[in-house]
Amino acid sequence: MRAVPRRNIALVGVPNSGKTTLFNALTGARKKVANYPGVTVEPTVGVLANHAETIALVDLPGVYSLSPKSSDEEITSAALKGELGNVPPFNGIVLILDATNLEKGLFLFSQLLALQKPMLIALTMIDEVKRRGATLDDILLESRLGAAVVPIVGTKGIGITELKTKLFDHQHWRVPPMHLPPTASVEERIAWARQIASEVLRNDRFDERTERLDRILLHPVWGMVAFVIVMALIFQSIFTWSQPLMDAIDSGFSTLRQWIVGDAVAPPLVLDFLANGVIAGVGSVLVFAPQIFVLMVLVTFLEDSGYMARAAFLVDRMFGVFGLQGRSFIPLLSSYACAIPGILSARMIPSYAERMATMLVAPLMTCSARLPVYTLLIAAFVPAGTVGGFLSLQALVLGMLYVAAAVVGLVIAWLLRKTVLADDRTAFFIEFPPYRLPQWRNLLVRATMRMQDFVQTAGTIILAISIVLWALATFPRLEPRPGMSADEYRRAQLEQSWAAHVGRMVAPIFRPMHFDWQVTLGIIGSFAAREVFVSVMGQLYAVGQDDPASASLRAALQQQLSPPVAFAVLAFYMFALQCMSTVAVLRRETGSWKWTAFAFVYMFLLAYLAAAGTYNIARALLS
Amino acid sequence: MLSLEALPLGTPARIAAVAGPSPFVERMKELGLVEGTVVTVLRRSLFGGTLQIRYGNGTLAVRLPFASAIRVEPVSQPLHQHEPLWQAV
Numbered sequence: 001m002r003a004v005p006r007r008n009i010a011l012v013g014v015p016n017s018g019k020t021t022l023f024n025a026l027t028g029a030r031k032k033v034a035n036y037p038g039v040t041v042e043p044t045v046g047v048l049a050n051h052a053e054t055i056a057l058v059d060l061p062g063v064y065s066l067s068p069k070s071s072d073e074e075i076t077s078a079a080l081k082g083e084l085g086n087v088p089p090f091n092g093i094v095l096i097l098d099a100t101n102l103e104k105g106l107f108l109f110s111q112l113l114a115l116q117k118p119m120l121i122a123l124t125m126i127d128e129v130k131r132r133g134a135t136l137d138d139i140l141l142e143s144r145l146g147a148a149v150v151p152i153v154g155t156k157g158i159g160i161t162e163l164k165t166k167l168f169d170h171q172h173w174r175v176p177p178m179h180l181p182p183t184a185s186v187e188e189r190i191a192w193a194r195q196i197a198s199e200v201l202r203n204d205r206f207d208e209r210t211e212r213l214d215r216i217l218l219h220p221v222w223g224m225v226a227f228v229i230v231m232a233l234i235f236q237s238i239f240t241w242s243q244p245l246m247d248a249i250d251s252g253f254s255t256l257r258q259w260i261v262g263d264a265v266a267p268p269l270v271l272d273f274l275a276n277g278v279i280a281g282v283g284s285v286l287v288f289a290p291q292i293f294v295l296m297v298l299v300t301f302l303e304d305s306g307y308m309a310r311a312a313f314l315v316d317r318m319f320g321v322f323g324l325q326g327r328s329f330i331p332l333l334s335s336y337a338c339a340i341p342g343i344l345s346a347r348m349i350p351s352y353a354e355r356m357a358t359m360l361v362a363p364l365m366t367c368s369a370r371l372p373v374y375t376l377l378i379a380a381f382v383p384a385g386t387v388g389g390f391l392s393l394q395a396l397v398l399g400m401l402y403v404a405a406a407v408v409g410l411v412i413a414w415l416l417r418k419t420v421l422a423d424d425r426t427a428f429f430i431e432f433p434p435y436r437l438p439q440w441r442n443l444l445v446r447a448t449m450r451m452q453d454f455v456q457t458a459g460t461i462i463l464a465i466s467i468v469l470w471a472l473a474t475f476p477r478l479e480p481r482p483g484m485s486a487d488e489y490r491r492a493q494l495e496q497s498w499a500a501h502v503g504r505m506v507a508p509i510f511r512p513m514h515f516d517w518q519v520t521l522g523i524i525g526s527f528a529a530r531e532v533f534v535s536v537m538g539q540l541y542a543v544g545q546d547d548p549a550s551a552s553l554r555a556a557l558q559q560q561l562s563p564p565v566a567f568a569v570l571a572f573y574m575f576a577l578q579c580m581s582t583v584a585v586l587r588r589e590t591g592s593w594k595w596t597a598f599a600f601v602y603m604f605l606l607a608y609l610a611a612a613g614t615y616n617i618a619r620a621l622l623s
Numbered sequence: 624m625l626s627l628e629a630l631p632l633g634t635p636a637r638i639a640a641v642a643g644p645s646p647f648v649e650r651m652k653e654l655g656l657v658e659g660t661v662v663t664v665l666r667r668s669l670f671g672g673t674l675q676i677r678y679g680n681g682t683l684a685v686r687l688p689f690a691s692a693i694r695v696e697p698v699s700q701p702l703h704q705h706e707p708l709w710q711a712v
């Protein structure tokens with residue numbers, strides 16, 4: 001049998017030129033696309049094949065030049081030189097040339113010439129320059145550059161088939177001539193790029209829609225007001241949009257549970273396992289899937305609209321005071337969905353000290369795994385009224401938790417930058433992309449992917465922990481006494497179970513905040529995944545219902561937790577680094593166990609002190 | 624000649640010199656902020672410091688490592704509106 005020939009092809013282009021959009025369109029992948037420079041920070045391989053050969057297409061982080069200034073750019077430079085271990089040397093390069101940003105793309109092209117590789121050029125965003133009223137001569141561009149040019153619109157799939165055909169057709173791959181001597185200076189290269197751009201692109205002008213929006217969104221005062229409104233709307237929507245669906249899922253699980261155990265005082269073990277192990281444990285977490293979905297849709301909308309670079313501009317001055325910079329905003333905001341991609345995206349920050357400080361505070365941002373814990377406790381312990389007639393009080397408290405996390409993060413960053421990460425003054429820059437209407441499909445795909453993750457955690461880690469906890473809570477088995485209600489029996493059973501023994505043994509750790517053994521077990525279990533807290537509460541508390549028809553966890557918590565304890569738990573979850581995957585990513589990205597341990601310890605201490613403080617303050621205020 | 628930070632809003636000016644730590648200077652040049660490029664400061668952020676500048680057909684946010692890192696010379700002749708700014712004059 002003859003081995004199928006295989007070529008490795010790199011996708012190279014300046015940041016935000018549409019590389020990943022094209023990569024997804026060609027390979028069917030679902031890699032993250034968003035409208036700001038610096039989205040992709042890791043190489044991704046996708047495979048394309050026809051009858052004759054296989055192409056391994058590698059999507060790379062965007063670069064402005066071949067002399068890297070940040071660690072995402074370093075990856076691309078190293079990959080192009082064949083120095084990146086896990087990426088094989090390339091046989092050819094597809095240059096992604098953004099028609100709205102030709103000059104920078106052509107400058108990069110002038111540097112790529114030195115690699116002497118066969119090239120193909122994908123000219124993206126041609127829909128946008130046309131909308132602006134410009135004319136673009138791609139035939140002239142092709143002859144001026146000496147490489148095949150394929151105009152495409154990645155988001156609409158225009159030109160993709162043509163590009164695919166050319167990818168496989170060797171006669172279209174040419175090594176372009178050296179248009180400039182290898183020793184040409186940056187100035188000479190820029191002048192050359194400008195010359196070509198002015199020949200092929202006529203009558204291009206500023207994007208007017210972007211101009212108009214910027215006039216409001218970047219206004220020194222109105223821009224800030226808009227920023228606050230945007231953030232507030234997000235938190236309000238997390239609560240209000242997802243509530244109906246959450247209630248429906250919640251009552252679905254309650255009904256199911258009721259149907260399984262019925263009125264039996266001590267149901268058979270198998271049924272007890274299904275109702276009090278699986279459904280109470282996993283079901284109580286799954287209720288929160290709609291919230292995660294709504295949050296992801298909103299965050300993706302922001303990221304894909306072009307607002308992120310604007311937000312970076314708006315906060316840069318203030319972040320500078322705390323030793324961070326505008327770019328730090330992007331990893332920190334994405335940490336509100338999940339700290340792991342957030343920490344990774346800190347690679348776009350050029351300065352070492354600023355990047356480290358950003359990564360070390362990113363886990364403090366309120367990731368979506370905290371959301372179930374927050375919503376559960378807020379819904380149970382904060383009254384449902386409104387403030388000023390429209391903003392719900394519960395959403396306001398949630399918003400405050402989010403803001404407080406950010407404020408503490410900034411203060412910690414400031415402390416770090418004053419001490420262990422002290423460094424010179426740095427500069428900041430970020431290109432403003434035109435505003436773009438986010439693709440519906442993109443919003444749904446990203447939100448669904450995050451929700452799948454969430455459901456998968458529920459189906460694996462949380463299920464496993466629920467089973468262990470169920471066993472601990474069910475044995476040793478107590479015989480029901482005659483005349484006992486189902487509820488009294490469950491309570492008596494729990495009190496003498498192994499779970500209670502273990503819980504009481506470790507509960508003294510949390511003595512200062514008066515956490516009982518149930519809460520203590522929930523917190524310890526949460527070091528595997530934060531959502532475990534909800535599932536532990538679901539298993540240990542939702543059983544003590546006087547009214548078995550309403551098995552809602554919220555009502556159970558109201559009966560069994562005191563408000564100061566509930567608020568102390570909230571404070572603990574705000575700060576504690578209870579996520580093993582985040583620890584692993586921190587280790588990889590900081591390259592040191594010392595920094596990772598430092599992050600874990602400082603966040604634990606912060607959480608512990610905050611919980612103890614909150615407990616005492618709340619008790620003093622509420623008594 | 625004045626620093627980019629001191630340039631009044633909306634006034635086109637030609638870059639005369641870029642100075643500062645070498646990665647910064649190199650990156651600014653790679654982005655097209657070379658000697659001779661015509662730039663306009665569109666906005667300053669609240670409390671100043673961070674600028675939104677326009678050159679060519681795009682805009683860029685910058686905070687300079689020090690105020691005089693980019694020095695400019697205001698352009699005296701009026702610019703033709705629809706020509707790319709770096710071509711004019």
Ligand SMILES: Nc1nc2c(ncn2[C@@H]2O[C@H](COP(=O)(O)OP(=O)(O)OP(=O)(O)O)[C@@H](O)[C@H]2O)c(=O)[nH]1
Nearest residue numbers: 015016017018019020021038039040062125153154
């Ligand atoms: N109008 C239009 N928008 C596009 C086109 N291609 C990509 N986009 C949009 O441009 C933005 C950037 O696309 P990405 O594919 O993330 O760009 P990238 O080059 O991978 O960016 P980095 O990973 O940051 O280097 C997204 O908002 C896309 O939806 C196109 O051909 N036309």
Ligand SMILES: [Mg+2]
Nearest residue numbers: 019020039040
């Ligand atoms: Mg990308």
